[in-house]
Amino acid sequence: MPTIKNKLYFNYGGIWSHVFNLIQITTNTGMFEENFVASRDIVETKTKGSDEPLFHGIESSPKEFEMEIAFESAFDEDNIYQIIMWLFSDTYKPLFFEGSEDRVFYCIAVGEPSIIHNGLNQGYFKITMRCNSSNIFSQNIITPNETVNDSKIITIENVGHFTIFPEISIKKIGTGTITIESLDDFGSIFEVRDLTNQEDIYLDCKKEIIKTDIIGVYRYDKVIGEYPRILCGSNRFKVTGECEIQFRYKNKYRF
Structure with missing residues (x-):
């Protein structure tokens, strides 16, 4: 400590x-x-x-x-x-x-x-x-709000002592699928399919919760793969699909 x-x-x-x-x-x-x-x-x-x-x-x-x-x-x-x-x-x-x-x-x-x-x-x-x-x-760490046109690699640093699970906010641009591929976690891939234009999605990757701003709609049946996690060290996430995306997380320490 x-x-x-x-x-x-x-x-x-x-x-x-x-x-x-x-x-x-x-x-x-x-x-x-x-x-x-x-x-x-x-x-x-x-x-x-x-x-x-x-x-x-x-x-x-x-x-x-x-x-x-x-x-x-x-x-x-x-x-x-x-x-x-x-x-x-x-x-x-x-x-x-x-x-x-x-x-x-x-x-x-x-x-x-x-x-x-x-x-x-x-x-x-x-x-x-x-x-x-x-x-x-750590204090809350919030990444910049990244705009993805086709695909983009986002790098996140985990300087703590444990693997952690982020919260992710996504605003879809156009309709379709958002794919988040972890290039450093054995190619782990996560997808949310059939999103609508301007739909806001919230992911709690630790609790495996997904929420949308569309009233009366649930997206659990549109999720494919495992929720993203952040390993110790440098993490590269390849995001595919037009959207705005932002990660929030806290580093976790033994001391």
Whole structure:
């Protein structure tokens, strides 16, 4: 994971900590200690008569880490109320730190937070953040809106540590078929057939969802092949068929 204990300011749910006159601190002396990657366990089954368990794989736990957050000035009850409303969300929200904006944790406060103060409305508090994943993500990456007249090769870089699935927006020009061929994924080919002129198509390649802006029309029976995915490294997609097309994705990191 990126180091975070040496970062002062952070953004949670789209709001920076300095809005509330808060900074992240550490009360430990000496060097910082942080988790490197998420906790992992071996999934295995013990078999009768053998001292070697049957190996099934690795299971990673969601990331979890503590934050110590200090008030830069004296606080009052209204300040506490605003901070509680901000940080103690009931849903996972993005968290990132100044200087590491491209590493985003999707997390939520858990456990029992505590406040440490001197009785003069000065001090800091501790909270534990738990992520919805064992991984960290980049900010949303949106490619330029490309116009394809006949066919065009679009290159997408995945600088993360995992294969990821994009969201794709397509606006058909004229009627016909759109083909997306991955030149680096063993020639994987995906097609949407029989589209109409100016039809807007949305693809969620992870969930294998396809939506059209035409009311009452479903395009699942027009899909051929496997939904595109983005491998680690450089990816070349050959798009065939007149359209405008745009990819959206997040790189996915172990740390």
